[in-house]
Amino acid sequence: MVMNDEGQLYTIEGITAGVIMLVTAFTIFNSGLVYTPGDAHISDMQIQQLGYDALQMMDTPEDMSPMSASPLALMIQNNDGSGFKTKFNEYLTLHTGTTELVNSLEFNATVYNRVTSGGGDTVNSYVFSHSTDSAVSQLTREPAISITRYVWLSDANDLKSHFGAAKYDNDEQLVLLEVLIWRR
Amino acid sequence: MDAIRRITDEDAILSIDFLAGFTIFILALIMVISLVPGFLAGIQSDNIDYDAVAYRTSVILVEDPGAPHNPSWNQMGPYDMGHKAEIQRLGLSVSKETPNILSREKVDKFFNRIPDFTFSAEDYRNKVIFGDFTYLYNISLATGGDVYYADGGDPVPTFQYGYMRRLVKVKEPSAAAVNFSEYVTVYTADLPKTETDVTADFSVWIPYETLSNRSVNPAYRIEPQSERLTINLTGMYFPLNRSDLVSLDFVGLGLYRDQIPSNVISLVPNDDYSLKVNGITYPATGGVPVPVTNSSTIEMVLYPPLLLSNSLTTTLNVNFTFSYQFLNSNVFHQYLSGIHVYDYNPDNVTQPELADGVMEVAIW
Numbered sequence: 001m002v003m004n005d006e007g008q009l010y011t012i013e014g015i016t017a018g019v020i021m022l023v024t025a026f027t028i029f030n031s032g033l034v035y036t037p038g039d040a041h042i043s044d045m046q047i048q049q050l051g052y053d054a055l056q057m058m059d060t061p062e063d064m065s066p067m068s069a070s071p072l073a074l075m076i077q078n079n080d081g082s083g084f085k086t087k088f089n090e091y092l093t094l095h096t097g098t099t100e101l102v103n104s105l106e107f108n109a110t111v112y113n114r115v116t117s118g119g120g121d122t123v124n125s126y127v128f129s130h131s132t133d134s135a136v137s138q139l140t141r142e143p144a145i146s147i148t149r150y151v152w153l154s155d156a157n158d159l160k161s162h163f164g165a166a167k168y169d170n171d172e173q174l175v176l177l178e179v180l181i182w183r184r
Numbered sequence: 185m186d187a188i189r190r191i192t193d194e195d196a197i198l199s200i201d202f203l204a205g206f207t208i209f210i211l212a213l214i215m216v217i218s219l220v221p222g223f224l225a226g227i228q229s230d231n232i233d234y235d236a237v238a239y240r241t242s243v244i245l246v247e248d249p250g251a252p253h254n255p256s257w258n259q260m261g262p263y264d265m266g267h268k269a270e271i272q273r274l275g276l277s278v279s280k281e282t283p284n285i286l287s288r289e290k291v292d293k294f295f296n297r298i299p300d301f302t303f304s305a306e307d308y309r310n311k312v313i314f315g316d317f318t319y320l321y322n323i324s325l326a327t328g329g330d331v332y333y334a335d336g337g338d339p340v341p342t343f344q345y346g347y348m349r350r351l352v353k354v355k356e357p358s359a360a361a362v363n364f365s366e367y368v369t370v371y372t373a374d375l376p377k378t379e380t381d382v383t384a385d386f387s388v389w390i391p392y393e394t395l396s397n398r399s400v401n402p403a404y405r406i407e408p409q410s411e412r413l414t415i416n417l418t419g420m421y422f423p424l425n426r427s428d429l430v431s432l433d434f435v436g437l438g439l440y441r442d443q444i445p446s447n448v449i450s451l452v453p454n455d456d457y458s459l460k461v462n463g464i465t466y467p468a469t470g471g472v473p474v475p476v477t478n479s480s481t482i483e484m485v486l487y488p489p490l491l492l493s494n495s496l497t498t499t500l501n502v503n504f505t506f507s508y509q510f511l512n513s514n515v516f517h518q519y520l521s522g523i524h525v526y527d528y529n530p531d532n533v534t535q536p537e538l539a540d541g542v543m544e545v546a547i548w
Contacts, residue, residue: 018209026216042235046348049239053351056284060353063535064404064528091351094542096326098333099340099347 043183044145047105051147051181054091058084059151069154076111076175077153079162081129084109088179089131104184106131106141112176117169124167128177137184144182151177234319234346238547241313242348245323246543247283250275250290256410258293259489274303274311278355279402285538286354289411289488291325295332305336319547327354327541345548353538358406359414360388360526360533365422372423373521380510383435384519385503388415389443390526393496400528404536408486408493411536413526415502417482424518430509433473434461434482438503441492449491449500458485473507 058072069077075084088107095101109129115122152174153159159168250257251272274294276286296302303311313319323334364371375382390413395406406413420432437459439449451457451468459466460483461474474480482504492498501523510517525532 014205015208019212022212022216026219029220045239046235050349050351053284057351057353057540060285060403060538062538063530064400091540094326094351094540095349096324096331096542096544098322098324098544099546 044143047181047183048145048147050092051107051145051179052149054088055147055149055177055179057091058087059149070151072149072177073151073153076128076151076177077155077158079128079159081109084129085131088129092181105181106134106137106184107179107181108144109177109179112178113168113173115167115169117166124163126163134184137182142183144180146178146180148176148178151175233317234344234547235348236346237313237315237319238346238348238545241321241323241547242350242543242545244273244312245276245294245545246286246350246352247277248273248275249277249279253280255489256287256290258287258290259410268303268307271311274308282401282403284350284352285403286325286352286541287410288354288356291327291332291354294334295325296335297332303335308334308336313547321548322546323543325352325541325543327352328356328539340546341548345546347547348545350543350545352541352543353403354541355403355411356537356539357411357414358526358533358536359416360524361416361418362388362524363419364417364520365419367522368423371520371522371524372518375508375510375517375519377514377516379517380512381508382517382519383505383507384521385438385505386417386520387504387523388502388526389523390490390500390502392493392498392500394527396496397528403538406526406528406533406536408488408490410488412488413486413490415482415484415486415526417504418480419478420476420480420482420506420520421478423520425515428510428513428515428517430511432476432509433507434466434476434480435473435505435507436471437468437484438505439491440501440503441498443499443501451491456487456491458487459483476506 055072058075059070061068061070071087072084074080075087088109092105092107093101093103107130108127110125111128112123112125115124152172154172156168156171156173160171252270257271257274276290276294277283278285278287292298293301294303308321308323309315309318312323313321320338321334322337322340324337325332362371371386373384390408392408395408397405424432437451439451441447441449453459453467457468459468460481462480466474484502484504486502490500492500506520508517508519527533528535
């Protein structure tokens, strides 16, 4: 019979109990439910790439002469918002037919330009174009993606006379076109 | 008397059993803690992977000129499947500086529109889609009213697939459309009254140095190394005095370089060129003379890489040989003659055109 408990290794039962506790803790933590947010960023990226491609296609000049203006630059120079709306819509709905296209993208285009006349330094903006208003998007819509592109205008004279020299103060201007696209 | 000496003072002693128990506990704890990152395994999702692969594939196809690029992968032994293994990446862009502008030659090769040169599903997986997993794919391009599909693809499922849609412009090659009715006095020469027949050439001059102008953006550049050149002759009768002409026949075609007629270059049909008279294939040399009428058309296509186009200072003359028979009417007889320049002048050549297109990539 053991009279004292010195020099005794704690029994196997103690070790087993310890291991069981640890394994239980591991199992509980491993099977926990992890909440992951939805993959909204992927559809956002697809819309952004599509919008960027559309602006790039519109900003490609028709021919190679060094100063030829792209269709997009011409639209902005002539303040042709409806032309932009038609063309941009056309690009957004181009498809090959392999997948079903849901035509629910709407957009809003704004032009920003810098004005330094009179010694000041401000950024002027105006709404350039927007897609047809739909009743649904007055109530609710998904968050908008912003696509921007710098467009070089070789001749902004028409805009000067339209908006006034205080707003467009150069014949050749670099303007920022920002298009917000959202799904209805 | 005890066999074991009793220790009266137990301070600063770690007993063996405590150490043993403690060690086992710590080892087990370390093992459990190292399994903690396994919690995140549940977040991995195939669906995110499909979208990423579809995006990457679309970038390779639309923004990358492919590898090897110089010479371009679509130039490697034009109809030689043996060189297919040297192609590392199938990109369709004209060059690195022109993303979203696709080369028509590369598009035709990629979608197996060139006979005798085809890509299989395995080629697409290894050279475009990449990845260890055997993805199912559906790659399609719509341009100019046509829709092309990559071979070996499957119909897109109803859901759970990765998808990317890219807008592109396809660079259609240039063409010289010579309608002789527009060049009535320019491309004719006079035959002395005393002669009644002649065999003469009309020439199209292709100066490589003018064409390889590096200041022209690759999206608009005429590249004999990688694009086909087309020459269309129509209205051959217009500049000629019809009442004077007994017969006009097209005899054949010849090529020589640097404007020296003796530097003849031999042509291999289908590899170097294609010639059609009134829509029917005709050999460059040795063919039966074909009568030319009011509505005749001669279409000649030179396939890339054009002969000698790697030498920038060379020029090429394409000679169309016609044979004429005139009435002995004691007037000056006109025959077609002259040199039409293939350059960047839009009056001479229909410049490369950028046609809208859209590409869809689906991966699952």
